[in-house]
Amino acid sequence: RINYPVFVFFFFLMIRRPPRSTLFPYTTLFRSLGKRLLNKGFTTKALSEFAKSAEADTNYAEAYIYLGYTMLKEKNEVGAEASLTRAMNLDPPRPAPVLLSAFILTGRKMPVEAVALLEQFSTARAASRSTEDAAEDADAGSVDDIIDLTGIKALLDEGKIKEACSALDQGLSAALEDLGFSVLKKKRSDSIMERMKLMIENRE
Secondary structure, X not given: OOOHHHHHHHHHHHHOOOOHHHHOOOHHHHHHHHHHHHHOOOHHHHXXXXXXXXXXXXXXXXXXXXXXXXXXXXXXXXHHHHHHHHHHHHOOOOHHHHHHHHHHHHHOOOHHHHHHHHHHHHHHHHHHOOOHHHHHOOXXXXXXXXXXXXXXXXXXXXXXXXXXXXXXHHHHHHHHHHOOOOOOOOOXXXXXXXXXXXXXXXXX
16 A cells, blocks of 8 residues: 555655755865866866866856866866856856956956956955955955056056066966966976876876
């Protein structure tokens, strides 16, 4: 005989949509594994794990930040921009995707666009600083405290594009380094080690 109350109860559990945090229990696991691989220099494998993390939860900004960062290290700027834009839309107070996007623009010799992006972020941050969320955001520092936008804009006004790009590059590199995103150019010995790791990775 069918126990109808028990049947109805389990049927309800089957059709009820679980919370997003339990629906994708492996999202942070993929991201953590990706970070470990990235720290060891295995960017291709790390990229795969970050992609899995983003696929598991399309609203997880952290996954898109690291996905974009890893794509940037793989010199896939188009893919990096798409992932970083997604991250900025999901979590506007986070400085990392904004700084990484500005770094890409600076590398393309587009300092005006990079400064505009940083100013837009800085203005939005200033407007939201009084909110509780902004106060609790651990890594949401002011761009003005990190990069001398006034000095860079002065260089641009004088037509000193190369100098402005250099100042932006240095400021963005330092700010990203503080957040745990190294974008500094590798030395030749580092490049050789990277190629050796890639060879080992491809054999596995």
